[in-house]
Amino acid sequence: MEIKNKLNKLSDVIWEIPRSYRSDMRVPARIYAAGEMLDMIMQDRSIEQLINVSTLPGIQHAALVKPDVHEGYGFPIGGVAATLYPDGVISPGGIGYDINCGVRLLRSQQHSDEISHLIEPLSKEIFKEVPCGVGRGGLLKLSKQELDKVMLKGAGWAVDNGYGKENDLLYIESNGCIPGANPSSVSDRANCRGADQLGTMGAGNHFVEVDRVNKIFDNDSAQAFGLFEGQIVILIHTGSRGLGHQVATDHIRIMLNVMDKYGIRLPDRELACVPFSSHEGKEYFSAMASAANFAFANRQLITDEVRKAYKKILGSSGELDLLYDVAHNIAKIEKHLVHGELKKLIVHRKGATRAFGPGSEEIPEAYRSFGQPVLIPGSMGTASYVLAGTAQSEETFSSTCHGAGRQMSRHAARKKIDVNRLRKELLDEGIIIQAGSIKGIAEEAPAAYKDVHSVVDVVARAGIAKKVARLKPLAVIKG
Amino acid sequence: MHEFVILPHTSEVRIKVSADSLQELFLAALEGMNSIIKNEFTREMSLMNYRDVIEVRSKDVSMLLIDFLSEILTLSHQYKAIFHSVNFKELNGTNLTVDIEGDRIDGFDEDIKAVTYTEAEIIKNENGQFETLIVFDI
Numbered sequence: 001m002e003i004k005n006k007l008n009k010l011s012d013v014i015w016e017i018p019r020s021y022r023s024d025m026r027v028p029a030r031i032y033a034a035g036e037m038l039d040m041i042m043q044d045r046s047i048e049q050l051i052n053v054s055t056l057p058g059i060q061h062a063a064l065v066k067p068d069v070h071e072g073y074g075f076p077i078g079g080v081a082a083t084l085y086p087d088g089v090i091s092p093g094g095i096g097y098d099i100n101c102g103v104r105l106l107r108s109q110q111h112s113d114e115i116s117h118l119i120e121p122l123s124k125e126i127f128k129e130v131p132c133g134v135g136r137g138g139l140l141k142l143s144k145q146e147l148d149k150v151m152l153k154g155a156g157w158a159v160d161n162g163y164g165k166e167n168d169l170l171y172i173e174s175n176g177c178i179p180g181a182n183p184s185s186v187s188d189r190a191n192c193r194g195a196d197q198l199g200t201m202g203a204g205n206h207f208v209e210v211d212r213v214n215k216i217f218d219n220d221s222a223q224a225f226g227l228f229e230g231q232i233v234i235l236i237h238t239g240s241r242g243l244g245h246q247v248a249t250d251h252i253r254i255m256l257n258v259m260d261k262y263g264i265r266l267p268d269r270e271l272a273c274v275p276f277s278s279h280e281g282k283e284y285f286s287a288m289a290s291a292a293n294f295a296f297a298n299r300q301l302i303t304d305e306v307r308k309a310y311k312k313i314l315g316s317s318g319e320l321d322l323l324y325d326v327a328h329n330i331a332k333i334e335k336h337l338v339h340g341e342l343k344k345l346i347v348h349r350k351g352a353t354r355a356f357g358p359g360s361e362e363i364p365e366a367y368r369s370f371g372q373p374v375l376i377p378g379s380m381g382t383a384s385y386v387l388a389g390t391a392q393s394e395e396t397f398s399s400t401c402h403g404a405g406r407q408m409s410r411h412a413a414r415k416k417i418d419v420n421r422l423r424k425e426l427l428d429e430g431i432i433i434q435a436g437s438i439k440g441i442a443e444e445a446p447a448a449y450k451d452v453h454s455v456v457d458v459v460a461r462a463g464i465a466k467k468v469a470r471l472k473p474l475a476v477i478k479g
Numbered sequence: 480m481h482e483f484v485i486l487p488h489t490s491e492v493r494i495k496v497s498a499d500s501l502q503e504l505f506l507a508a509l510e511g512m513n514s515i516i517k518n519e520f521t522r523e524m525s526l527m528n529y530r531d532v533i534e535v536r537s538k539d540v541s542m543l544l545i546d547f548l549s550e551i552l553t554l555s556h557q558y559k560a561i562f563h564s565v566n567f568k569e570l571n572g573t574n575l576t577v578d579i580e581g582d583r584i585d586g587f588d589e590d591i592k593a594v595t596y597t598e599a600e601i602i603k604n605e606n607g608q609f610e611t612l613i614v615f616d617i
Contacts, residue, residue, distance in 0.1 A: 044488075044489045046489075070489040070490055071488065071489050071490070072490065072491070073491060073595040073597035073598075073614045073616060074595070074597050077490060096616075097592040097593040097616045098592060133586065134586065134587040134588065134589060134590040135556055135559060135586075135587050135590065136586075189553055189557065192557055193553075193556055193557065202590060203589075203590045204590055204617060242556050245592040245593055245616075246553060246556075248593060249549055249553070249593050249594075252596070253546065253549070256538070256542065256596070257538065268596075268597050269542070269596035269597065269599070270595050270596050270597035272596070406489050406490045407489065408489070409487045409488050409489055409490070410490075410492065410617060411485055411487065411492065412487065437588070439588065439589075
């Protein structure tokens with residue numbers, strides 16, 4: 001409870017640990033949470049990890065966590081750290097092993113009442129079309145040359161090869177391709193792990209979900225995003241698969257071996273970092289961008305698989321448009337105001353979603369006046385949200401939460417959750433589960449997660465995102 | 480004697496390993512990792528047998544353990560195999576050379592994304608055993 005006593009209350013939902021709390025802190029640490037969430041947040045190592053992040057060389061303004069925070073390794077999940085470009089550090093741990101893990105939302109033109117009898121066959125068809133499960137490969141086996149093209153072009157490679165519409169690219173963060181990718185920075189081992197995993201979902205908390213828009217909060221933004229009450233939408237959550245995991249593993253090891261050269265001392269090795277401008281920093285960023293582009297292409301291929309399933313079940317009316325695709329494990333070079341001064345920064349988002357406010361040129365033109373769409377997946381039995389970025393999100397480097405956030409360990413969830421009972425309870429609520437693994441259902445049970453409504457309420461109250469729509473799951477497809 | 484136990488972690492898997500010797504500690508850590516990837520592995524599941532040699536050089540013994548596990552995890556993903564037999568040719572504070580043997584299986588139970596360095600610090604506990612925590616990114 002010692003840290004709790006040192007918290008300064010900046011507002012009802014913003015708390016600050018001053019820089020004076022620990023001698024190695026370079027900036028304060030800020031927690032976005034309701035007062036009643038603090039005790040739970042302090043039950044694990046989240047805040048200790050946040051304080052560790054505040055020691056990174058070149059960090060600006062504050063180390064931040066959102067209400068979905070929980071302990072990770074090195075960085076807490078739900079964290080944001082921005083360092084000064086180009087000599088501040090880049091830290092692979094601030095992005096995570098699943099580089100460009102992210103979420104994509106597809107919208108249909110169907111009302112759920114029209115197709116309620118088709119949800120179960122649709123869920124089965126999606127389960128058949130989208131390869132899922134631990135280490136599972138897909139139908140594509142890419143040559144090294146072709147894999148390089150994927151890493152260079154991202155979702156654009158997929159569209160060029162017939163997996164989607166040209167228009168899709170307009171509705172993906174960075175148009176589905178982060179500049180600076182260089183496949184020569186990616187190891188043969190990473191290539192090997194990625195060669196057969198394009199178009200695959202993986203396991204863990206990754207999913208495809210058929211949802212119904214069950215509440216609109218902001219009519220104008222919803223209309224701009226093409227959302228209406230009762231509408232069937234499909235949410236896809238996955239990342240860069242084994243390729244990204246290996247990129248992070250390789251480069252963290254490289255950085256740990258050269259940090260002494262740059263005089264960097266850290267309280268946790270998993271924060272391993274080097275100056276962005278260093279050879280090793282540039283190599284990592286090129287590899288990270290390559291893996292991020294692989295992830296954009298992965299979600300694009302899964303979109304194609306889902307579209308096939310949707311069309312097969314609904315016939316010619318079964319069109320799905322891409323609403324938006326956004327990363328929540330990434331580092332981006334962006335400009336933000338720091339104490340009133342516009343600075344170029346390396347923004348690390350580890351379980352945090354970019355949330356640009358209205359007017360940003362990074363936002364698709366059709367949405368620009370309303371703010372960037374922000375997609376917040378909840379747990380399989382509760383709800384997900386569509387939010388929009390706000391001008392005020394500038395105070396968090398235009399970042400907001402990324403999900404409900406876990407509150408129970410996987411091990412505890414497996415012990416505690418009766419899967420058959422859970423399936424029945426979900427079915428009683430009109431939620432169908434298609435899963436490859438019983439264990440996976442238990443680990444991802446709603447009880448294992450925080451209350452997504454409370455998490456979203458905090459970011460809305462803080463003004464760093466606004467609510468646009470709430471989605472209710474109808475079918476969840478998992479590995 | 481060596482053992483591993485699973486400890487609570489909100490989102491990942493944390494294990495504590497302890498053993499009478501450094502070699503045993505490395506074996507306990509590998510057993511812990513394998514038990515996460517495939518809970519009830521038996522040699523009868525083998526679809527194909529693999530052998531390989533791993534050489535690792537690290538800055539200290541705690542990093543050496545994590546790098547050793549990372550090497551095996553990568554091979555596990557690459558070959559879709561569980562590497563269960565280890566013959567130590569060299570193991571000191573910074574260097575390791577081992578022959579390993581594993582079996583390809585038809586699927587894993589859990590996707591370990593990575594073996595992390597966080598919390599890994601090999602110490603001698605009050606019973607005189609080597610001991611460390613390891614956090615796996617799931």
